Amino acid sequence: MWANTFFLAIRAIRRNLLRSFLTVLGIVIGVAAVITMVTLGNGATQAVRDQISSLGSNLLMVRPGQRLGPGMGGAGAPAFKEADVEAITAQIGGLKAVAPEVRSGVTVIANGKNWATTVTGSSDAYFTTSNWTIASGRIFDDEEQATGAAVCLIGATVKRELFGASSDPLGEQVRIKSFSCEVIGTLAPKGQAAMGQDQDDTIIVPLRTAQRRVTGSTRVNTLLVSMRDGADPARITAALTSLLRERRKIADGADDNFSVLDTAQIAQTLSGTTQLMTSLLGAVAAVSLLVGGIGIMNIMLVSVTERTREIGVRLAIGALEREVLMQFLIEAVVLSSLGGLVGIVLATLASVGLAGLMQVPYLFNPSINLLAFAFSAAIGVVFGYFPARRAAQLDPIEALRHE
Template sequence: MLLNTLMLALRSIRRNLLRSFLTILGIVIGVSAVITMVTLGNGATMAVQNQISGLGTNLLQVRPGQRMMGPGGGGGGAPSFKEVDADAIASQIGGIAAVAPEARTASTVVANGRNWTSSIIGSTNGWLLTGNWKIGDGRVFSDDELRAGAAVCMIGETVRRELFGKRPAVGEQLRVKQISCEVVAVLASKGQGSFGNDQDDVVLVPIKTLQRRITGSTRVNTLLVSMMDGSDASRVKAGITQLLRERRKLAPSDEDNFNVLDTKQLAEALSGTTKVMTMLLGAVAAVSLLVGGIGIMNIMLVSVTERTREIGLRLAIGALEREVLLQFLIEAVVLSSLGGLIGIVLATGASLGLASVMEVPYLFNPGVNLLSFLFSAGIGVLFGYFPARRAARLDPIEALRHE
C-alpha cells in the first residue's frame, strides 16, 4: 500500500512539474543558505585558528602598556623592555622553550635596482622558534653576528620576490637605510597573518644591528615567549608577571604597566566569536525554510481543492481516510525532501566557490547536511499534515458533487 501511495504522489507531482518546482523553491533556498552559511562559518573559524597558530606554538606576547594595542602597537607612556628582560625570563622562569626580544620599524629596502617598503625586525634566532618560522634557504645568525650587531639579514618570501624576482637571494646585498647587509637566509612562506597582514613582508636583522645602526634606540617593543608543551600557561604567565614587576620596580599597589597576551586564549576568543556569528547566520537562513513550508501548505491546499472529485471518488469506492491522508502527506514530504536534496547540491557548489573566493578552507560537515535534509522533510510533515487531513475528512458525496 505504501508503495502504491508513493507512486500516486510522484505521479501527481510529475503532472505539475513547474508548480512543484516553484513550491519547493523556498525549501531549496533555505537548505542551501543554511548549509552554505554554516560551512563558510566553520571554514572561517578554522582559518582564524590556523592564522593564530601561525603566530607561534604556546606563545605568550609581552608588551608594555596597561591596555592591549594592535599588532606591533606600542605601550603609550609605559617604559619599554630591554634585551636583558628576555634573558631574565629565559633563565628564571621554568617551562620556557624560547624567549626572543623584538623591536620593529618600517623602512624602504633596496636591492637589485629595486626598492620595497617592509617591516624591519630586530631580534635573535629565538624569534624563529617562537614564531614557528622555518628557513627556506640559507642559515641562522651566528653567535658572533648577534653579539657584534653584524650587517646580516634574513628576508621573507614577499621581500625576496619583490626585490630579487626569480634570482636566488642568499649571498646578495640588501640596503636598509644607511647600511648594506648580506642576505644570509630566506624564510619559508607563512602567508597572511591573523590581523590581515602579510607575514612574509619582513626583514629580520640581529637586534643589536637594528638598535645601533638603524633606529639608534635600545627600546624593545615585545618579548616573545614560547612555552614548552604541557606547560601550565597560567603559572608561566604569573611567573613572568611577578618577575617583570620586580624588574620594573612596581609597588604592590601599582597596576601592571605591561600586559601578557596568550595567543591560545586569543584564538579561542576569536573562534568563539566566529562560531556565534555562524549560528546566527544559520538561524536567519533557516527562516526561509519556514517560508518554504508555508508555500508547500498553500499549494497542497490548492491541490486538495482541485482534486476534490478525485478524492471523493477514491473514498466512494472504499479508500480509507488514512490512505487519503497518507497520499497527500507523502506528496508533501516528497516535495520538501526533493527540495532538500537540490538545496544540498547547490550548497555544496556554492560553498566550494565562495570558500575559494574568501580564501578559507572548505570543511564538509555531514551532520549539517543530514540535519538540513531531515529538517526539510520534517517541514513537509508539519505543513503537509493539515491539507492531508482536510482531504481525508471530505464527505464523499459532497466531494463528488464538487464542480
C-alpha cells in the same frame, strides 16, 4: 498498500512539474542558505585560528604599557632589556624559547629596486617563537648575534619584490638605511595575519644590528615567550608577571607598566565571535525554510481543492481515510525532501566557490548537511499534515458533486 500509495503520490507530483518545482523552491533556497552560511562561518573560524597560530605556538606577547592594540598605554613605560630575556629563560620553567623584538618601517634597496617593508631585530629564538620556517639558507649564528653582523633573512614578499619569485637571493646584498646586509636565508610564506597584515613583508636581522644601525636605541619593544606543549598558561603568565614586576621595581599595589597577552585567548575570542555570527546568519537563513514550508502547505491545499473529485472517487470505491492521508502526506514529504537534496548540492557548489573567493578553507560538515535535510523532510510532515488531513476527511458524496 504503501508502495501503491507512494507511486500515486509520485504520479501526482509529475503531473504538475512546474508547480512542484515552484513549491520546493523555498525549501531549496532555505537549505542552501543555511548550509552555505554555516560552512563559510566554520571556514572563517578556522582561518582565524590558523592566522593566530601563525603568530607563534603557545605564545605570550609582552609589551610596555597597560594595554595592547590601538592607543595602547605604553607612553612613558620603560622598555625591556636583553637581560630580561635572559632572566625569563633562566627562572621560568615550561618555556620553549624567549625572543626580544624590535621593529621599524624602512625602505630597502636591492637589485636596482626599492621596497617599503618592516625590519625586525631579534635573536635566533625568534624563528621558534614566531613559527617561522626557513625556506632556504640558515639562521643567525652566535657570533653574528653577539657582534651585530650585517646579515639578514627576508620574507617571501620582500624576495618577490626585490629579486623575483623564482630567483635565489642567497648571498645578495640588501641596503637598509645606511648599511648593506647579506641575505643568508629566506622564509617560507605565512600569508596574512589575523588583522590583515602581510607577515611575509619582513626582513629579520640580529637584535644588535637593528639596535645599532636601524633604531639607534637599545630599547626592546616586545618580548615573545613561547610555551612548551602542555604547559599551564596561567601559571607561566603569573610567574612572568611576578618576575617582570620585580625587575621593573614596581611597588606592591601599583599597576603593571607592561601587558601580557596570550595569543590563544585572542584566537578563542575571535573564534567565539565568528561562531556567534555564524549561528545568527544560520538562524536568519533558516527562516526561509519556514517560508518554504508555508508554500508547501499552500500548494497542497490548492491541490486538495483541484483533486476533490479524484479523492471522492477513491473514497467511494473503498479507499480508507488513512490511505488518502498518507498519499498527500507522502507528496508533501517527497517535495520537501527533494528540495533538501537539491539545496545540499547547491550549497556544496556555492560553499566551494565562495570559500575560494573569501580565501577561507572549505570544511565539509556532514552533520549540518544531514540536519538540514532532516529538517526539510520534517517541514514536509508538519506543513503537509493539515492539507492531507483535510483531504482524508472529505465526504465522498460531497466530493463527487464537486465541479
